[in-house]
Amino acid sequence: MALKKLLLQIALILFLGLIIGLGINFPLVQKYFLGDFRFGFISLDEYSSIMFITLGEAEELFSEGEALFIDSRPKEAFQAGHIMRAVNIPFEEYKKEKALDLIFLPPEGTVVIYCDGSECNSSVELAKVLHKKGLLDIRIFFGGWIEWTGEGLPVSSEK
């Protein structure tokens, strides 16, 4: 009997949490079912300058030659190989060294940020930082290094 009461109370707490959590975040739930957050958990209303792009779009921006490609992976990974003409802003290292505040990039112009691929998160985190710095056109190439090299597109290395 006591166990039954205990389980009932646990169920009630879980139910309360479920109702309040989903109720208060209902706009996010709606967005989720409309297809948002497929690439990353970021509100594109809040970060209006950020856009997720595919390999095809990244390739097009690369061949136009106007956009600045930013590699947010660690320094060693960048040195071993990166998208041709990309610059390295190693997000985790800069975050540790509190060097993110020192980054300066002109607000106009397009930047394309990438990291390893869909499982890494540093490109999204760096994009948020750059958005706060006032950059107006930030693209996150979600397929990243894995997709780029998978297609045999131009790369270079520091070695």
Place this chain on the structure above:
Amino acid sequence: MDRGRAACIFGKMISNKYILIAFRLIVGGMFIWAGVSKIIDPLGFAQNIANYRVFPEGISFFLALVLPWIELICGVFLILGIFRYASALLLSGFLAVFLVLITVTIIRGIDIDCGCFGSLSAKVDYKLIIEDSVLLFFSLNIYFSHKEEQIRSK
């Protein structure tokens, strides 16, 4: 394991009701803080969960919306003394799962923020295992004090 025996083992450690109140305040307070810090940034927490690379994106998303509220409710209930044993048992379950997740993440060598306290989270490391174990010990004590009461009343 024999429940009565387990209760007795814990019972010996929790006979002091003031210590139990302190445990409730500590565990309850920690979970209120943990819950609120995640409630204010559900998408950030969803990303934190996804970073563990254990759950699919959809589950990470819905967990991030609901889990912080359950933590907050349990924390408040624990302090106020409402459903305190159910809250303690539920939080013990969460802490046990967190412990497994943290250990697996360390073994897999994934370097991430734990996501325990929203943007104020520490990195996943051995220190976190100790913190979680202490909290688990406190909350199990609270839960087993219920068994102790039952044994005494018999």
